[in-house]
Amino acid sequence: MSQNSQDQAPAWHNVEAHGIFPKHSHDDVARFNYIATMNKYLSQTLGEGNALAYEKRVEPKHTKTNQRAPVSRHEIRSAMNGDPFHAVWSAAKRNTMEQRQQISRSIVMPQVMDLAKKAQELISEKGNLELDSTTELPSYIASVDHHCMPGSYHTELIEGDVSAGANYDAGIFATTGGGMGPLSDGAGRAVVKWLKNNHPDFRPVRILEIGCTIGHTLLPVAEAFPDATVIGVDVGAPVLRYGAARAASLGVDNVTFVQANGEGLSRYDDESFDFIYTSMFLHETSNRAMGSVMTEVSRLLKPGGLTLHLEQPSYSEDMPLYEQFIRDWDAHNNNEPFWTTLHDIDIKNVLAENGFQSSELFVAPIAVAKPDTLNEDEPPLEDHGRAAAWLGYGAWKGY
Helix, strand or coil, X not given: CCCCCCCCCCCHHHCCXXXXXXXXXXXXXXXXXHHHHHHHHHHHHCCHHHHHHHHHHHHHHHXXXXXXXXXXXXXXXXXXXXXXXXXXXXXXXXXXXXXXXXXXXXXXXXXXXXXXXXXXHHHHHHCCEECCCCCCCCHHHHCCCHHHCCCCCCCCCCCCCCHHHHHHHHHHHHHCCCCCCCCCCHHHHHHHHHHHHHCCCCCCCEEEEECCCXXXXXXXXXXXXXXXXXXXXXXXXXXXXXXHHHHHHCCCCCEEXXXXXXXXCCCCCCCCEEEEEEECCHXXXXXXXXXXXXXXXXXXXXXXXXXXXXXXXXXCCCCCHHHHHHHCHHHHHCCCCCHHHHCCCCHHHHHHHCCCCHHHEEEEEEECXXXXXXXXXXXXXCCCCCCCEEEEEEEEXXX
């Protein structure tokens, strides 16, 4: 394994602390810096040991025992789980995920009342939040603490709670190693860059993001199209409150956060949006729900409109089985149960099965520009599914 002089992750003080961002101390920063650097060291430097373990021990042993090489990522996972290096590495990596949540919550919980009050003041001034208490929480959301986050995106601790959003916002810079920039909005900036470079004449009037959480992707899109009406929907009230307050504090005035399930958006008329997108959302829905979401997207999109869905690449025959296995780590170890099944699916087929024509479909590489928080000589932040680079699965309706 090579030793990399860039093992240290960008310092957490590079985070841009907007008006609703949780207050934090020097010790909080130090803890985040530790966990970000440890996570990066595990993922990149020590992570290389997994490939060596597979090549030198696991694959030869499996082949000798079974008289053939592994034929699926599932066989590789079963074999690798018995390897001592991978077992220790995996346990340590899982521990960093839990520690990252503990650090965020230790910051947020003591100020949960103050954050809720501040959020309410910002939201009342802007009027950019629409909550619907009758929104039913889907079982695929309610049953999972996503990313090891206690209570996931939806659990409310007090009236007007924003703690889930604050926890998510405080920790994501560490989780991504700063690769999404000071506001952790790299995916939104990547979408805007792709649109400007490839479709400079596209001027959407009404824009919808499904599964917007706190607006990391939503706000850059809203800022890029200041004359558009921009709506973000999600089922979790705490993240929506925080997102609305965050948008208000950052001065983004053309966006509204709405509590609704993307599977059923009857509140909006047919063909009422020019641009509908998701960002790393589909892998947190069930396969059934994904079809329902795409049916709604097809119904809501205007003729000539664009839909775009950012995800990591689907597994295919062209992707080596070991790569599929290591990309699947989050599904089995970081509370991402639908990650593995999503990547067995061709998202283009899901679009085609739910209202779009094959001739309308496309797949495009979309990547965030390297943020200032990273060193110029920093190598690409490939982490087998965590790099700030995606495929955009999309369609131009009626084209």
